[in-house]
């Protein structure tokens with residue numbers, strides 16, 4: 016791609032052209048070589064959006080909640096970007112991305128852009144793609160960016176936790192009171208929402224969350240707030256949105272926002288590097304002809320020495336080109 | 337070095353509640369290694385085209401058993417053209433009478449898969465037409 020084509024793409028993104036936003040996100044997701052230049056070019060136009068992570072167990076109503084929150088944001092005249100991540104099948108590499116089924120009528124709103132993403136499963140790859148998509152949406156001047164990830168799997172949780180505001184969704188009926196505490200998931204949330212409040216047992220989940228928080232060791236950040244909602248009935252969503260906006264304002268004043276942004280940048284840099292290293296090593300170690308395994312089995316090298324060797328190779332390559 | 341994966345939007349246009357076929361296809365395509373975006377029931381042509389653009393899909397698969405294809409497909413094809421998304425491969429399946437197929441193909445629907453067609457046929461067709 017020529018420099019001028021990338022520039023054209025960047026201006027298309029800043030003009031909020033859906034086709035260009037979509038193409039840009041694909042380039043980043045597919046790790047096309049030009050995507051690095053694109054991200055570089057977008058960087059100056061990022062940082063203006065409120066990034067909200069929404070995470071929780073599968074089926075807890077994250078997508079439905081995302082749909083409702085978006086509708087309330089639209090009533091407040093805010094433009095919205097949504098990145099919805101669902102797992103990729105480890106067997107086929109394919110994915111069934113169904114989050115849009117809860118957001119059907121948002122599709123035609125020009126101020127809303129929704130993108131579904133599979134986890135695809137490479138080390139650092141998911142984070143790189145999601146952070147990239149966030150940048151594209153920031154450059155398109157979306158006021159709020161909602162990032163939905165399933166709250167299982169470290170990389171998915173990591174993505175949500177570096178948002179400006181993190182919403183963790185709970186539901187009645189999952190039983191396990193202890194589960195919530197064990198997973199440590201209450202600790203990453205700024206807001207803990209008990210969704211499906213129309214179902215029995217919701218208030219019990221709320222009180223379990225409250226006692227969990229009371230038992231938690233004190234932390235520097237303000238303690239998470241607990242809310243309840245029924246996304247399906249659109250109850251409590253307005254109030255949840257108020258809390259989300261309040262969190263952002265307080266975070267900005269207290270310096271927490273700065274801290275989160277710093278964590279996000281750090282996670283992004285780490286993801287880019289991790290991805291680069293893993294590509295390099297995967298390439299080398301899957302090449303059957305270079306004889307690394309033979310050398311290993313003959314006792315000529317240890318795995319540690321091989322790693323050292325690969326590392327030097329990688330550094331050598333980088334400094335050459 | 338790119339890891340481009342085939343992305344397919346499976347959509348059910350119009351007021352048609354028959355979603356078994358669409359779900360069967362969506363799962364089979366996932367198992368074939370495609371990224372399938374399922375939009376759910378009762379989608380308007382506008383919604384389908386906007387979603388396809390935002391998701392940057394290679395293929396749109398329309399599933400329709402209600403008999404409204406002659407009414408809905410022309411609108412979808414027209415909107416795709418207006419959105420500058422004619423490059424997207426459009427295929428369809430469901431209860432569509434043989435005699436309607438030539439006209440749909442003329443509109444730009446590349447292939448119609450009627451009841452009983454094994455899912456592997458549609459998958460093979462997509463692979464052949466969009467590679468990877």
Ligand code: B12
Nearest residue numbers: 353354355356357397399402403429430450451452453458
């Ligand atoms: C099961 C069924 C139902 C179920 C649906 C359950 C569900 N959630 O899907 C129920 C009982 C709810 C139902 C209701 C109705 N039904 Co009904 N139903 C059927 C039936 C018997 C089978 C459909 C089915 O699921 N097949 C199994 C799946 C796997 O096959 P398929 O969808 O055809 O998909 C295959 C291919 O077509 C293709 N394909 C399909 N989609 C796609 C998409 C892509 C991208 C590709 C590549 C391929 C592809 O690949 C699949 C695998 O081979 C058909 C008759 C028939 N033989 O088709 C009638 C039929 C579709 N129903 C019909 C009618 C009239 C109705 C009702 C209006 C009846 C009524 N008066 O109440 C309601 C309307 C419901 C609604 N809201 O729309 C008529 C439609 C007539 C028409 N088109 O002119 C049919 C044809 C029966 C008939 N002969 O009259 N129905």
Ligand SMILES: Nc1nc2c(ncn2[C@@H]2O[C@H](COP(=O)(O)OP(=O)(O)O)[C@@H](O)[C@H]2O)c(=O)[nH]1
Nearest residue numbers: 073074075076077078079117210211245246247
């Ligand atoms: N009873 C009830 N069901 C809900 C509520 N919110 C979502 N659901 C249902 O829960 C299921 C999963 O919702 P979804 O948004 O896809 O969950 P996700 O997997 O967390 O994204 C769907 O059947 C929704 O209709 C709610 O507030 N109350």
Ligand SMILES: [Mg+2]
Nearest residue numbers: 077078114163
């Ligand atoms: Mg979801």
